[in-house]
Amino acid sequence: ASHLARLExxxxxxxxxxxxxxxxxxxxxxxxxxxxxxxxxxxxxQITRGVAPRDHAFPPDGVRAAxxxxxxxxxxxxxxxxx
Numbered sequence: 001a002s003h004l005a006r007l008e009x010x011x012x013x014x015x016x017x018x019x020x021x022x023x024x025x026x027x028x029x030x031x032x033x034x035x036x037x038x039x040x041x042x043x044x045x046q047i048t049r050g051v052a053p054r055d056h057a058f059p060p061d062g063v064r065a066a067x068x069x070x071x072x073x074x075x076x077x078x079x080x081x082x083x
Contacts, residue, residue, distance in 0.1 A: 011047055011065075018047065019065040032071045041073040
């Protein structure tokens with residue numbers, strides 16, 4: 001929960017509105033773990049400013065932030081050595 005609180009605070013600091021509530025993000029993470037039958041692994045979560053042309057400018061007003069969540073089985077040490 002503290003990770004999600006830090007995510008919310010960090011997004012607010014750089015002007016990104018979370019695309020979902022923290023409860024919904026946590027539920028999505030749990031569902032990802034369950035669907036992939038993970039007992040040991042990593043969940044990676046990324047919030048972007050949204051889907052827009054990649055020109056390194058801020059997207060126009062009205063573009064909703066995007067949430068990407070992935071999971072990988074294995075240990076932290078094994079995952080850290082991957083490219």
